[in-house]
Amino acid sequence: MIDLSVEIAGVTLRNPVMPASGCFEILPEQERVLDPAILGAIVNKTIFLKARADNPPPRIRETPGGMLNSIGIPGEGIEAFIEYKLGALSALGPPLIASLAGNSVEEFCRIARIIEDTGKAQFLELNLSCPNLNDGLHWATSKETLFEVVSAVTEAVSLPVAAKLSPSVTDIVEMATAACKAGAAALSLVNTFKALAIDIEKRRPFLGNITGGLSGPAIKPLALYYVYEVYRSVDIPIIGMGGIAGWRDAVEFILAGATAVAVGMYNFVNPLVMAEVIGGIDRYLAENSFSSVKEIIGLAHRI
């Protein structure tokens, strides 16, 4: 019997696999392809204080091995989220990692407190790195603002806080270190890469919001490198993500140092992929005579 459970800041996940924020909505039971109860954790699409419609179409462009999106963060706002969604998300079974963002440090703290007060989330994830909001990236592209917002939230709430960082920076280790010093209990690495596609017939950017965020297998080696680098210098758990398309990718992220992994874009290609990743990790560990997934976290760092 393989032990797939992992622990992040005192929260036990039955396995290390979860959806990446923005790639998972609760569907009515009869429409579900995947049973969410099998997941290691549930992560909602980032919630803001107020309702947002967000960016104009086209919002998606397929690229070789990837998906470019300029969706932004449309949502119902925190009040409606709590009234209609939060209960259902937390009733799915796995721990809920509540993804949130604000337009100011005060707003981040306010939403974090509101969610904590419901008692329905086990963890908070600060989305500091959406490339599709006007100022979405700036939280995670300056170590000063990053430190300011993460430390404010960690002081405001007692739930553990994960900081979701952007890969669109010069030095990811500097940012990871700032988040860690600010009291983050975990790091989510990485959000999408800011990117562009151009419509050569119309001779203008393809996406309605001009630029987008690139995800999918195209970014996996880049994201994997960031996780590897950060693991070497920062001592808090990493939730690794970026282009995971199957269990082999997930094992690579764990060997690079991720305690857990999130699957994003590939859920859209294969709605069963998270179940396959869980099964694949289990088989890999059994076939290689490991008894627990914890034994292989960061194992690629042995010289």
Place this chain on the structure above:
Amino acid sequence: MLLERFLSENKVERLYTCGSKRFARHVKKLDAGGVTEGIVFLEGPMACGMGHCHGCAAEKQGGNGYFLVCKEGLHFPVSEVVIP
């Protein structure tokens, strides 16, 4: 035009259209002018087709945000959506 002649010579309660945006805009005019009711089938680049990704947004007429083509469509009363 052929379509106008057809509509005037036949009892047409509802026009369904898909594909050509130019034609959909024309149907929108006929609908707005009370000639006939128009229904448009929209396309949208969908990553998931299930309501997870919010990729296939179609702008609501009147600036009230977006429909998801996959979950709330594919067909819409032509008066309720902006035809790009």
